[in-house]
Amino acid sequence: MGLTDLHFDTVAVHSGREDLDAMGVHALPIDLSTTNPLPDIGRGGDSYESMATGGRPLADGGMVYARLWNPTVARFESALAALEGAEAAVAFASGMAATTAMIIAHTGTTGKRHVVAVRPLYGGTDHLLESNLLGTQTTYCTEDEVGASIRDDTALVVIESPANPTLDLVDIANVASQAGDVPVVVDNTFATPVLQNPLALGAAMSLHSATKYIGGHGDVIAGVIACDEATAVKLRGVRAITGALLHPLAAYLLHRGLQTLPLRMRAQQESAARIAVWLQGHPAVRKVHYPGLDGDPRGIVARQMRGTGAMLAVSLHGGYAAADALTSKVRLFTHAVSLGGVDSLIQLPAALTHRPVAPEARPGADVVRISIGLESVDDLIADLDQALS
Numbered sequence: 001m002g003l004t005d006l007h008f009d010t011v012a013v014h015s016g017r018e019d020l021d022a023m024g025v026h027a028l029p030i031d032l033s034t035t036n037p038l039p040d041i042g043r044g045g046d047s048y049e050s051m052a053t054g055g056r057p058l059a060d061g062g063m064v065y066a067r068l069w070n071p072t073v074a075r076f077e078s079a080l081a082a083l084e085g086a087e088a089a090v091a092f093a094s095g096m097a098a099t100t101a102m103i104i105a106h107t108g109t110t111g112k113r114h115v116v117a118v119r120p121l122y123g124g125t126d127h128l129l130e131s132n133l134l135g136t137q138t139t140y141c142t143e144d145e146v147g148a149s150i151r152d153d154t155a156l157v158v159i160e161s162p163a164n165p166t167l168d169l170v171d172i173a174n175v176a177s178q179a180g181d182v183p184v185v186v187d188n189t190f191a192t193p194v195l196q197n198p199l200a201l202g203a204a205m206s207l208h209s210a211t212k213y214i215g216g217h218g219d220v221i222a223g224v225i226a227c228d229e230a231t232a233v234k235l236r237g238v239r240a241i242t243g244a245l246l247h248p249l250a251a252y253l254l255h256r257g258l259q260t261l262p263l264r265m266r267a268q269q270e271s272a273a274r275i276a277v278w279l280q281g282h283p284a285v286r287k288v289h290y291p292g293l294d295g296d297p298r299g300i301v302a303r304q305m306r307g308t309g310a311m312l313a314v315s316l317h318g319g320y321a322a323a324d325a326l327t328s329k330v331r332l333f334t335h336a337v338s339l340g341g342v343d344s345l346i347q348l349p350a351a352l353t354h355r356p357v358a359p360e361a362r363p364g365a366d367v368v369r370i371s372i373g374l375e376s377v378d379d380l381i382a383d384l385d386q387a388l389s
């Protein structure tokens with residue numbers, strides 16, 4: 001039975017493990033070799049050539065060198081691709097390394113340097129685009145202005161949904177139809193493949209900071225992009241040249257993390273949905289940002305998501321002073337950046353993750369971002385209650 005016939009949770013447990021039985025092992029092996037024995041110069045050289053240009057190792061030529069290919073990383077990539085319904089996936093040393101390689105692959109030698117982006121984006125992504133470090137020029141626009149913002153030299157459309165930090169939703173199919181032939185990349189970090197598959201909605205790439213939900217335990221920095229094989233060839237080509245590799249130990253942890261990803265997402269989401277409603281009734285809270293809490297007026301949650309996720313943000317009546325008090329008074333929540341782990345985190349984006357964003361696009365100093373973990377929801381609510389009082 002092919003994995004395509006099976007339910008998502010089953011694929012999460014079994015994908016990327018197809019070769020293990022033949023190797024006589026049950027758990028994922030970790031291959032730490034940096035170099036590999038060559039069969040002979042001719043075949044080793046041909047395999048090198050294939051991988052250095054973004055292809056796969058030749059069956060009789062070997063993997064040559066770990067900057068070009070690593071089987072532990074490749075297994076994680078094929079597992080993630082299966083969960084995204086993609087032909088391929090390419091993993092990187094971080095989410096930002098993935099974004100950088102993705103921009104280079106689409107601009108570097110293509111003669112196209114223009115990027116269209118819908119804010120808000122993760123602060124680091126915004127910073128990379130604003131900095132022009134990669135020689136790109138970015139037009140920021142609203143979801144409905146994407147089509148009008150595209151030029152002859154537009155290389156990419158960059159969107160994020162739900163967006164970091166205010167959980168804004170973008171209609172992916174709407175953007176993809178406006179973009180036409182221009183590839184759309186969706187930062188799918190908040191939704192994960194459990195809740196949203198951007199490729200099925202017309203996007204060319206689904207990008208993850210795997211540091212967050214995919215790793216899920218706050219101990220791995222990683223990025224991964226799901227896409228078609230032709231795009232994967234370009235991304236692997238950039239990765240082979242620039243070297244922003246995922247370490248095999250990290251790939252092992254991520255692949256193991258995928259097995260519990262559906263379970264974690266559903267449990268964390270259930271608590272987040274309850275906490276969002278509870279916060280909405282709290283007198284210190286001006287607004288709760290959580291997908292669908294406003295009744296999903298544009299029908300985006302219903303159309304493109306299988307759930308509303310475990311991230312939320314709150315705008316506080318008391319502004320920065322109230323945010324400062326909340327983040328310092330919580331006991332169970334850790335006051336820290338990052339998100340998506342089994343333990344709950346809280347932070348002020350304007351001061352930290354979104355600090356580099358231009359003032360007019362930066363979230364307000366009253367907006368606190370909260371990542372809900374796997375603790376008892378009653379304990380989390382009690383902690384927020386004491387910290388908000």
Ligand SMILES: *Cc1c(COP(=O)(O)O)cnc(C)c1O
Nearest residue numbers: 094095096122164189209211222
């Ligand atoms: C954290 C994050 C990134 C960057 O990923 P790193 O793994 O930290 O490099 C990108 N997008 C989103 C939505 C994020 O939350």
